[in-house]
Amino acid sequence: MSVGIRHDDLRRRNRAMVISAVRRASQPSRTEIAATTGLSHSTISTISSDLIAEGILAEAKGSEPVSMKRGRPQVALTLEPRAASIVAVVLSLNSLSAAIIDYAGNTIVEDTRRLVTQRMPAEALIDECIAMIRRLIEGVATSGGPVLRIAIAVQGITDSGSRKLLWSPITRHDDIPFADRLEQEFGVPVTVENDCNMIAEALRWRDPVRYRDDFIAILLSHGIGMGLVIKGELFTGTQSSGAEFGHMIHRPNGALCRCGRRGCIEAYAGNYAIWRNAKLGDENAEPLADLSDDDITALADAARDHDGPEREAFRKAGEAIGFGLGSMFALFDPAPLAFVGVGATAFDLMEPHVLSAIAKTAGGLHSKAISFDTEPNEVPLKREGAMMRALLHVDQEIFAARLGGATPASAGKNVA
């Protein structure tokens, strides 16, 4: 059971609230923070002056004095960019990219490389990550705050502790201990998380009005991924990263899936499945290893142009997604949807079939709560998501907990 609240937890939590309020709002004043947190002005004043003294927050000097009201003007608080930095890594099929990002969320430097991930040993994958991160860190050695966290977004299933890549389509190897190895190497906490979960995290920050407490991000690419936010929390499995929408069963004993099983949603709606249905008309054909985005847009163009196997393939994909969503909605009710990835460019071909399938399910009851949005480019979302995860960790676990003025890492600046 959860443990009692000690006296020092209180400060820690309220510091976390203040930091979080500053990260969320754009340059809030102390008064605004008091309003959103419900804490008193005196408390906010104390905490924020501590945070400023510690070099975590700063007063925004040169900004617009937007108020134009009478009275003492509000002073906007910002995150101090040099308080820390983090590394966001995105590892996908045949591609690795990494960026160093400051505490305010500005990218300082980034790099991308093509790899042949499926032919590399597990160790080589780890080594490539380490090498890229090391190059980036060395390149910016002098500027910026200390790196306090590394977050990796990866295609595949990770453990619920975000330490290992349990299974991934980008490699034949299992249980790759990214977090342990990178922590050894850099002496900084590291997490590996599912890329679709990171996409969901990113959407929340991009459009907090639309994507608030409950929404679903579905990645339509070679496979089908999902990131799920329910009741304000990223939804993960109890043992793994979970939320494997693509491997819910659409038709028992149905089409052959890349995972080796049959009837998964992905086996109807993944790019390889659409291609297979359109070109081969054989649900049991071995899935292709990779397809270019152009292959898919070509299929979509053909489907838009004339009736035929292409159009039918997209219909089947939409149907599989719709029934799958209907089953999910039976569990937790409908929520706004974002379709991400190259498949989203063809979503117009699937949408009517998605909707008609949902209408045949329990989810159809509240179909007003369903809305679709599409975002073809998933890459920046993955990076933003990993970035936000890392920054939030620094906010909540590191900076909120620095009590008593003892600020070990950052060379003597605060303490006043």
Next chain:
Amino acid sequence: MSVGIRHDDLRRRNRAMVISAVRRASQPSRTEIAATTGLSHSTISTISSDLIAEGILAEAKGSEPVSMKRGRPQVALTLEPRAASIVAVVLSLNSLSAAIIDYAGNTIVEDTRRLVTQRMPAEALIDECIAMIRRLIEGVATSGGPVLRIAIAVQGITDSGSRKLLWSPITRHDDIPFADRLEQEFGVPVTVENDCNMIAEALRWRDPVRYRDDFIAILLSHGIGMGLVIKGELFTGTQSSGAEFGHMIHRPNGALCRCGRRGCIEAYAGNYAIWRNAKLGDENAEPLADLSDDDITALADAARDHDGPEREAFRKAGEAIGFGLGSMFALFDPAPLAFVGVGATAFDLMEPHVLSAIAKTAGGLHSKAISFDTEPNEVPLKREGAMMRALLHVDQEIFAARLGGATPASAGKNVA
């Protein structure tokens, strides 16, 4: 966003911890509470003497001095039965039952009636509840603490605020405002919740070792219901009680379901579906309104006795449940399962097919985490679940929040 922690929240939360520790453990001493909550002995001492002074807890006098160690013996703390009482109501197809239960969880008085729920107007359902509760309360007017909460467990879907019965197989009417009407009538907070969720809550208290942070209770009866606990929390929909396992889609456009749609799991695994498959062999036949338990056990006996349509019907049921579980496990990983209700007596007929279906899904990966347990009698579980919900509310929301010595019920004592 969540609000900052005020100074008085601290006491409230720690009082809640202490009460919860006493309810969970059997008669813990102050020392044990300090250990499980992580709070200091002095804090526990202060809080528990407050709670005793307020008449919420009591020292167990006549109990066994079980220790036999040296030193000052521990004094066991108990819940004071007369601190409060609650009403637990269970409303099912053609049956209404209610009980008054004291703060320690002992049933003081109970009653059950048969009703013809499907022919009653919505108002009549509410009125029957009110009448039964009123009779019970008047019967025990003098003894026991004041009624502080009423919890109703009902078949069907409720709203996420637990105020209304949105839809139910027991009546043709929708949106029945049980909570509002009963609150008006009794002046006490009331909740209506899905019965399967209450079953899950009850299992947690019956066997906290097996059913801890993650487990699934599936009710096999006329329809199929589910109560889901994930990461220690009862899982509900965002707008409704959710967790409608029975209406996940097993076969798109498949068998006719009681809900009017097609291919739901329930349309293969509900009692009416098994009966229909065994007797009529027609998936499209209109579902029967009701079946007796004997009808099902007769089918099960026949299926055990010889191969034939009965055995095949149970096979189809097991398959539907298995694929459904597999799809759920794709979302949040496998968890221990409890099959509850009359269908559980026939679970031996379904189990191999459930397992073989799961093995064909992503859930099959971690099949070691799956364990089955059966409990044929769901009625006491529903009542216990409703009881625990009500008691926990009193613990957490009412008694934990009685701060500042203002204890209306108990005459002035603490404050020192």
Next chain:
DNA sequence: CTCTTTTTTTCGAGCCTCGAAAAAATAGTG
């Protein structure tokens, strides 16, 4: 009867948040 051991209570110290009042900083006003 005294000593040892364990539990529970008491007491002062140290934090934390809060409200009220003071200080700071600006726009309006004549």
Next chain:
DNA sequence: CACTATTTTTTCGAGGCTCGAAAAAAAGAG
């Protein structure tokens, strides 16, 4: 340009809460 009204931020004392240490309480052991 001095003064006033207004709004934000800081300061300060009060009140609460938890904690650790020490004291008190309540047994069994010898």
